Amino acid sequence: MKKIQLTLSVLFITLLVSCKSETKKETADMVFTNGNVITVNEGQPSAEAVAIKDNKIVFVGSSEDAKAYIGEGTETRDLAGKTMMPGFVSGHDHIIASQWTKQGLDLNGATNKEETFALIKKYVEDNPDMEYYTGMGYNKNLMGGFPTAKELDEIIPNKVAIFLDFTIHDAWLNSAAMKAGGITKDSPDDVPGVTYWVRDATGTPSGVGVELAWFPTYAKVMWNPENMIGDSREFLHSRAIAAGYTTILTPGVVTPNFSNTDGMFDDLEVTMQILTKLDNEGKLGIRSFVQPAYKDANSDPVDFCKRVKEFANKYNGDHLRVHGIKIHPEGTWSSGGVLMVEPWEGTDDYGASATSPDRMKEVLLAANPLGLDVFTHVEGSGSVAGKIDAILASREAGNTDERNALHHFQIVTPADLQRTIDHNIPVNVTPIFSTDWASQDKDYLRMLGKERTSTHVARYADVIGAGNKVSISADIPSSPVESVGALTQIQTAVTFRNPLDFENSKKFPADAKTLTVAQAIQAVTINPAWQIRMEDKIGSIEVGKYADFVILEASPYDVDETKIKDIKVIGTIMDGKYTYEADDRQAVLTTEPENFVPMPAALKGCKHGSHL
Numbered sequence: 001m002k003k004i005q006l007t008l009s010v011l012f013i014t015l016l017v018s019c020k021s022e023t024k025k026e027t028a029d030m031v032f033t034n035g036n037v038i039t040v041n042e043g044q045p046s047a048e049a050v051a052i053k054d055n056k057i058v059f060v061g062s063s064e065d066a067k068a069y070i071g072e073g074t075e076t077r078d079l080a081g082k083t084m085m086p087g088f089v090s091g092h093d094h095i096i097a098s099q100w101t102k103q104g105l106d107l108n109g110a111t112n113k114e115e116t117f118a119l120i121k122k123y124v125e126d127n128p129d130m131e132y133y134t135g136m137g138y139n140k141n142l143m144g145g146f147p148t149a150k151e152l153d154e155i156i157p158n159k160v161a162i163f164l165d166f167t168i169h170d171a172w173l174n175s176a177a178m179k180a181g182g183i184t185k186d187s188p189d190d191v192p193g194v195t196y197w198v199r200d201a202t203g204t205p206s207g208v209g210v211e212l213a214w215f216p217t218y219a220k221v222m223w224n225p226e227n228m229i230g231d232s233r234e235f236l237h238s239r240a241i242a243a244g245y246t247t248i249l250t251p252g253v254v255t256p257n258f259s260n261t262d263g264m265f266d267d268l269e270v271t272m273q274i275l276t277k278l279d280n281e282g283k284l285g286i287r288s289f290v291q292p293a294y295k296d297a298n299s300d301p302v303d304f305c306k307r308v309k310e311f312a313n314k315y316n317g318d319h320l321r322v323h324g325i326k327i328h329p330e331g332t333w334s335s336g337g338v339l340m341v342e343p344w345e346g347t348d349d350y351g352a353s354a355t356s357p358d359r360m361k362e363v364l365l366a367a368n369p370l371g372l373d374v375f376t377h378v379e380g381s382g383s384v385a386g387k388i389d390a391i392l393a394s395r396e397a398g399n400t401d402e403r404n405a406l407h408h409f410q411i412v413t414p415a416d417l418q419r420t421i422d423h424n425i426p427v428n429v430t431p432i433f434s435t436d437w438a439s440q441d442k443d444y445l446r447m448l449g450k451e452r453t454s455t456h457v458a459r460y461a462d463v464i465g466a467g468n469k470v471s472i473s474a475d476i477p478s479s480p481v482e483s484v485g486a487l488t489q490i491q492t493a494v495t496f497r498n499p500l501d502f503e504n505s506k507k508f509p510a511d512a513k514t515l516t517v518a519q520a521i522q523a524v525t526i527n528p529a530w531q532i533r534m535e536d537k538i539g540s541i542e543v544g545k546y547a548d549f550v551i552l553e554a555s556p557y558d559v560d561e562t563k564i565k566d567i568k569v570i571g572t573i574m575d576g577k578y579t580y581e582a583d584d585r586q587a588v589l590t591t592e593p594e595n596f597v598p599m600p601a602a603l604k605g606c607k608h609g610s611h612l
Contacts, residue, residue, distance in 0.1 A: 027071030028053050029576060030547075033063040035079030036555055039541040040086050040525045050084065052547040055575035060541055082570055083555040085521070086540050087246025087548030088486035091428045091471035091528035092375075092407055094612055095240045095484075096271055096288070098254040098477040099232035101168045105135025108166060113143040120163070121155050132222060136164035138172060140208075146198045149175045149207030160221050162214065168477060169332060171214035173207050181217025189213070191297070193352040194331040195259070211331040212259050212295075219256035219263060225270045229255070233274065236476065241285055243485035244550035246574040248286060249532055251326035251375050251407065252293030254477070254612055258328075259295040265307060268292055272315050272322070279319050285579045287319055287548075289532050291326040291375065294363055297355045305366040312372065318546070323532055324373035326407075327363060328612070329355030329383055333410065334443040338380030341413050345449040350382065357386025364390045368399035373533075375428070379410045379611065381456065388419050405531055408475075408611055409463075410434055411448065411456050421466040426531050430475040431492035432483060433611060434458035436508040437500065444509075454509055458496065461513040464523065471528035472520065478611040486524040490556055491564035493520045499565050517556050517564075547576035 028051035037047040039060060049066035051059035059069050070076060105123045110116040116138050124133060133156055140146050152161055152174035161174040173181070185204040189196035195213050197205035209217070240248055253271050257263025271290065278284040292308050294301075304325075311322040330353055331337025336344055339353035355363075360376060367374050378384045384406060391404045405426040410433060412420070420427065433440070434457050444453045464470035472489045480500065483489075488499045493515040498505035507514075515523065529539025538548050553568035572580040 025068040026053060026058065028058055028069040028074050030075045030077065031059075031066050031070050032077050032079055032084060033066055034081065035551075036081060036083045037541060038083060038085045038521070038555065038557075040521060041540045041542050044542075047541070050541060050547075050549070052576045055547055055577075057541060057543050057545050057547050060543060079551065083552040084541070085244075085550050085552065086525045086538065087550050087572065087574060088244045088524050089471075089528040089532075089534075089539055090240070090245055090248040090473040090486070090524070091405075091531050092251050092430070092473040093240070093248050093476045093484065094250050094252065094254045094478075095233075095236040095245075095248050095286075095476060096250050096253055096275075096290070097229040097232045097267070098612075099235045100228040101164055101254070101477055102136055103134055103228075105133070105137075105163070107135055107137035107163065110138065111142055113147070116143060116147075117151070117155065120152075124156055130159070132160040132162075134162050134164075134222060136168060137166050138163055139166050140170070146206070146208045147172050149173055149178055152207065162218055162222065167332070169212060170208055170210050171218070173209065173214060173217065175207075177217060177221065178205065178207065180221045181214075183209075183217065190259070191331075191352065191354040194337045194354050211337060215256040215259055219260070223256050225255065225267050226274075229253075229267070229271055230274055233271075236481070237286055239481060239484055241572050241580045242569065243487070244552070244569045244572050244580075245286060245484075245486065246548040246550070246572060246579070247289070247529070247532075247534070247538055249289040249291065249323065249528070251291045251377075252295070252328060252612065253290060258293055261296045261299040261304065264293055264295070265311075268311065268322075272311070272320070275320050276315075279317075284319055286574065287534075287538070289321050289323045290315075291324050292322065293326045293328055294355070295328045297329075297359060301359070301362040301366045305363065305370055305372060308367070308372055309370045318534070318537060324375060325363065325367050327355055327360060327374060327376040327387075329353045329360070330377060330379055333379045334440070334447065336447070338411075339382030339386070340411070341381040341385055341416075342452070344447050345452070351380055353380070353383055353386075357382070357389060360386055361390040361393050364394040364399075364402075364404060365397060368394045368397075368402045368404070373403045373405070375405045375407050375531075377408055377611070378406050379408045381411045381413050381416065384409065384412050384420075385416050388416055388423070388425065391425060392423065403531060403533065408433065409460060410458075412459055414455055417459050417462060420463055421468060424468055426469040426471075426527075427460060427463050428471045428473060428528075428531070429460045429493075430479060430611065431472055431489055431496070432474070432479050432498065432500075434508070435492065435496055435498045436505055437479075437498040441508045454511055457509055458512045461515050461519070464515060464519050464527075465513075469527045469530050470519075470523050471531055472515075472523040473528070475611050485565065485569075487552075487556065487567055487569075488565040489524055490517065490520040491561065493523065494561050494564070502562065517561065521556060547573060549573040 031051045048063045051069040160177045195211045198208040200206045255267040315322040340351045407428040526539035551570040
């Protein structure tokens with residue numbers, strides 16, 4: 001009997017030890033407890049605690065169960081009810097090089113021609129030794145029309161001067177700049193009606209290059225890629241990280257060589273070398289996905305795609321990657337510089353496109369077999385239709401794994417809205433571009449009329465509601481840098497009101513369906529992660545994924561929808577390491593690259609009729 005009791009006792013102890021060993025977990029590097037964790041994981045929508053080891057998530061669950069992961073050396077953080085979400089993912093922001101466009105003199109405060117001239121004159125007087133003069137922010141509408149080189153010559157007769165307008169798409173040059181760029185009466189317009197030089201009665205360029213026609217001249221006389229790209233990246237990355245982003249896709253590195261294929265690839269290599277050095281030093285701070293831009297319609301699609309593939313093979317990490325291709329075919333929609341299925345209201349004008357629908361198709365048919373997804377800037381309904389045709393042609397050719405996407409998606413016919421839904425085509429939208437920001441409501445009504453504005457504009461809620469992967473983002477620099485935050489995108493998508501002047505904004509279009517908060521959260525996390533083929537690694541808080549998080553003062557679900565953008569970002573974590581904490585905010589937001597000017601408050605009401 002005693003022998004049996006002893007045997008049972010040993011067995012009981014063995015079972016206890018066995019059970020204890022089964023509940024013992026690997027020791028985590030960091031454990032977050034007592035939080036409101038929004039996982040964006042349908043299988044486990046919420047949690048209290050998260051444990052990470054190295055750069056991966058090893059546990060998501062209750063605070064009590066998380067104790068099993070706490071051991072010697074584990075850092076614990078009590079979230080005290082704060083909200084943790086997946087690190088925000090942007091599917092479309094030019095957060096690397098574009099801040100060079102804000103270099104020099106800020107002209108946004110001028111309200112007429114006289115004030116514009118006075119600011120330039122004072123700038124030259126205060127800086128007599130500058131090699132050349134540049135700036136941004138003039139507004140031709142406030143100046144009574146396009147300014148001329150001769151007018152600028154009166155202030156700056158001998159040195160090169162190039163001033164960008166407030167949209168950053170047009171530029172005003174003096175005669176010295178025109179001469180340096182070789183701009184004469186014989187200079188052709190790249191795409192008449194889209195990319196061209198404003199000319200006088202004799203056909204001679206009079207000083208303004210429209211829709212990046214001035215880029216080659218700027219590149220020739222002012223561009224310093226190593227310095228300008230590096231300074232821009234530091235400025236823009238810091239703001240994106242402070243807004244909670246851990247991953248950003250840059251669809252086209254915006255430099256003055258954007259529309260010049262060879263120059264674009266040269267600047268891309270400089271960019272990737274800068275980013276690689278930072279990554280090797282552990283200083284990158286944000287997953288950076290980059291797309292080469294197909295803007296030069298004269299570039300052979302097959303050769304172009306082969307060059308992109310070489311970059312994609314060379315840069316293919318989870319921190320730094322060349323991912324697919326961006327096609328940018330259009331100009332300014334509010335001036336008619338996009339392709340339309342139907343003519344603009346009251347006209348027989350169908351707009352124009354630098355890259356025809358047939359050429360789009362050629363690019364997709366060359367890119368997709370190489371494993372390159374193609375995201376295309378489509379604002380006009382004709383461009384949307386052409387890109388859908390190209391996507392379907394690529395699928396019919398056997399490219400069934402493609403994730404080609406429609407970006408901007410602003411003016412879309414009901415038929416093509418339905419085609420987008422039926423064929424499950426992914427979409428990226430910048431919510432502010434279809435609100436009353438900068439009087440865009442009046443522009444839509446002027447260009448489309450009331451009926452088409454109601455049926456063709458801001459219909460992306462229908463797309464995400466049907467289950468398509470829709471992402472939302474700010475498209476910096478085509479919207480002010482103040483709007484970079486994902487929380488701002490969420491608020492705008494659920495209200496359809498201008499976040500930069502919210503109190504004075506009204507919902508536009510008035511009868512359009514908005515996103516739900518849940519849909520908007522998906523659009524800044526898991527959906528853009530899917531679009532860049534990272535949904536198995538980021539975009540939700542799940543065991544095995546990278547430890548990319550944002551910690552917020554409150555949940556977007558718990559505050560009034562009109563206050564979502566005001567939720568404080570407490571911290572940003574990428575790969576298990578803090579890249580931003582709220583105490584750093586003042587230092588981050590007051591650091592400016594030398595000679596750069598931030599986007600001023602005055603620009604919040606200005607129009608950016610064409611986007612990047």
